[in-house]
Amino acid sequence: xxxxxxxxxxxxxxxxxxxxxxxxxxxxxxxxxxEVRKDTAGPPHQSDRFTLVIKSVGRRFDTPYExxxxxxxxxxxxxxxxxxxxxxxxxxxxxxxxxxxxxxxAVEAEMSGILKLLEPIQKxxxxxxLRRDLQTLKNVLEAS
Numbered sequence: 546x547x548x549x550x551x552x553x554x555x556x557x558x559x560x561x562x563x564x565x566x567x568x569x570x571x572x573x574x575x576x577x578x579x580e581v582r583k584d585t586a587g588p589p590h591q592s593d594r595f596t597l598v599i600k601s602v603g604r605r606f607d608t609p610y611e612x613x614x615x616x617x618x619x620x621x622x623x624x625x626x627x628x629x630x631x632x633x634x635x636x637x638x639x640x641x642x643x644x645x646x647x648x649x650x651a652v653e654a655e656m657s658g659i660l661k662l663l664e665p666i667q668k669x670x671x672x673x674x675l676r677r678d679l680q681t682l683k684n685v686l687e688a689s
Contacts, residue, residue: 546668549651550675554643556686561646562618562639564686568595573612574682577601591615610635630654648682650675 554561564570566589572578577599584594593612608628614676615621625631633654640647644683652671 551649552679
């Protein structure tokens with residue numbers, strides 16, 4: 546399953562990238578994110594490890610991630626290394642556009658078992674969630 550959404554944010558590329566790539570900000574703009582526990586210190590970089598705690602379908606899930614790619618002001622990728630849906634990859638790409646930044650966020654996940662049967666429902670839910678989270682992010686950044 547792959548889902549991708551984009552949004553234009555009326556803020557400079559550097560500001561958008563710095564905010565979005567900092568996993569500590571995830572709960573501020575991702576509706577399902579409850580908390581993030583960083584396992585590596587310092588500013589965002591490749592090989593960062595963290596655990597994202599979300600609430601979904603009324604349950605709490607802890608998923609460990611590793612940042613598998615990181616190019617400042619261009620892109621980063623976080624890959625789940627465990628949790629209820631392992632092998633999910635979240636990629637954010639950033640592009641300067643007139644008046645701001647275009648952010649594209651994509652998720653790829655391999656569903657198995659019962660989740661494979663529910664993939665069409667999961668895909669629609671992921672599309673709605675991505676759009677909602679990107680709109681929240683835009684509102685947060687443009688208000689600052």
